[in-house]
Amino acid sequence: xxxxxxxxxxAGHLHLDGVLRGLPGVGDPHHELLRDAPLTxxxxxxxxxxxxxxxALLLAGSLFDHLPSxxxxxxxxxxxxxxxEEGIVTVYAGxxxxxxxxxxxxxxxxxxxxxxxxxxxxxxxxxxxxxxLFDEQHRNSLTKSKIDIGITWxxxxxxxxxxxxxxxxxxxxxxxxxxxxxSSVTQQVQNSIVHxxxxxxxxxxxxxxxxxxTLCQLDTNGExxxxxxxxxxxxxxxxxxxxxxxxSLDDVELRLAEIIEQxxxxxxxxNVNLCHLNWSIKGSSKAVAKWSSQTLLELxxxxxxxxxSSTELINQVQLIPQLSGSPHRHEEAFDEEWIEEELLRxxxxxxxxxxxxxxxxxxxxxxxxxxxNLLPFQELKQELxxxxxxxxAAELGLQALRDQQKAG
Numbered sequence: 001x002x003x004x005x006x007x008x009x010x011a012g013h014l015h016l017d018g019v020l021r022g023l024p025g026v027g028d029p030h031h032e033l034l035r036d037a038p039l040t041x042x043x044x045x046x047x048x049x050x051x052x053x054x055x056a057l058l059l060a061g062s063l064f065d066h067l068p069s070x071x072x073x074x075x076x077x078x079x080x081x082x083x084x085e086e087g088i089v090t091v092y093a094g095x096x097x098x099x100x101x102x103x104x105x106x107x108x109x110x111x112x113x114x115x116x117x118x119x120x121x122x123x124x125x126x127x128x129x130x131x132x133l134f135d136e137q138h139r140n141s142l143t144k145s146k147i148d149i150g151i152t153w154x155x156x157x158x159x160x161x162x163x164x165x166x167x168x169x170x171x172x173x174x175x176x177x178x179x180x181x182x183s184s185v186t187q188q189v190q191n192s193i194v195h196x197x198x199x200x201x202x203x204x205x206x207x208x209x210x211x212x213x214t215l216c217q218l219d220t221n222g223e224x225x226x227x228x229x230x231x232x233x234x235x236x237x238x239x240x241x242x243x244x245x246x247x248s249l250d251d252v253e254l255r256l257a258e259i260i261e262q263x264x265x266x267x268x269x270x271n272v273n274l275c276h277l278n279w280s281i282k283g284s285s286k287a288v289a290k291w292s293s294q295t296l297l298e299l300x301x302x303x304x305x306x307x308x309s310s311t312e313l314i315n316q317v318q319l320i321p322q323l324s325g326s327p328h329r330h331e332e333a334f335d336e337e338w339i340e341e342e343l344l345r346x347x348x349x350x351x352x353x354x355x356x357x358x359x360x361x362x363x364x365x366x367x368x369x370x371x372x373n374l375l376p377f378q379e380l381k382q383e384l385x386x387x388x389x390x391x392x393a394a395e396l397g398l399q400a401l402r403d404q405q406k407a408g
Contacts, residue, residue, distance in 0.1 A: 005219040006127035007054040013061035013199035017072045021204045037234045041201035044231040046079040055127035056089040060179045063099045073108035080110040089126055093151045095179050147173040155180040174222040182207045193224050205236035230269040236276045243283030274312050282320045293317045
């Protein structure tokens with residue numbers, strides 16, 4: 001890559017004014033951090049653009065989730081104008097050009113920011129690079145046959161050679177950007193790199209992982225170099241642990257520590273202030289019955305509430321029984337333990353297919369065992385008949401197993 005190749009910093013969705021979701025148990029100590037996480041990521045974006053001495057900042061995503069507040073709009077304006085004072089061009093090519101008009105109504109729109117959108121410009125030259133909207137309706141109107149960076153509002157998914165971005169397209173581009181993704185995606189298709197920068201700060205754990213911006217260099221030969229730079233203040237991560245019924249508390253604690261070391265400490269960027277760990281702790285019904293979500297959560301919070309002096313950890317635990325095998329049909333198999341395990345097996349299957357859990361086999365079991373008078377079983381049956389959430393029903397089933405173990 002030539003040293004003089006233009007340098008662009010590409011950012012996806014900013015989610016300014018976004019509210020972070022899915023963080024149970026977060027108290028007052030984290031309130032300001034969570035409230036300001038998208039703004040913190042934006043401030044880091046401006047600092048990174050200055051530190052990396054880029055030629056331009058390309059905003060390829062939504063700026064806001066809602067109508068911007070004066071505070072947020074002013075912060076955005078001040079950040080972009082700070083770049084302009086240093087000669088860094090800012091281009092907005094996101095999917096919501098109306099957001100620029102919203103900024104104008106608040107007198108917070110940076111005057112020299114370039115808008116790349118239908119009804120405005122659809123192709124521009126920035127730092128000797130040709131940028132253009134690359135959707136099908138815009139390609140036919142392009143005046144230049146050579147485009148360096150094409151921008152589409154389409155999602156990528158899995159792109160093949162016959163995708164509409166390439167099939168029958170007389171114009172090619174070394175780099176094609178999508179503004180439609182929350183997480184970063186990069187693929188090589190034909191002679192083009194297709195890339196989505198994702199969001200700068202995640203606001204939900206539904207798509208976990210570290211969010212980044214992209215430092216891009218593109219030389220005159222069409223060679224593209226992309227470098228990811230993490231900026232998020234808050235990160236969501238999904239972790240999984242399998243329980244063994246013979247394990248002691250010390251054994252479980254050791255394995256949790258190993259998971260945190262391998263999947264958190266070694267992968268989490270140093271500038272993350274808060275990491276939300278969503279634990280799925282799985283095992284057989286007997287293994288899971290030894291523990292409760294609260295016990296494991298207390299263990300994690302006691303030992304792993306922070307990773308270092310600058311990164312705090314928030315743990316959330318979901319205890320998941322894993323049951324397999326077909327139901328026993330032999331009359332000798334119809335005992336209380338089998339019924340409880342069958343309940344949990346059905347629950348596990350139904351939870352995967354439908355959030356409103358139904359247990360169609362319960363009437364057959366109850367008919368053959370009408371004499372059964374185990375309170376947790378009856379309460380579980382009632383919960384299922386009223387279609388209460390599966391988590392509550394599963395907890396009752398687990399309690400039945402614990403009661404039986406204590407009695408035995």
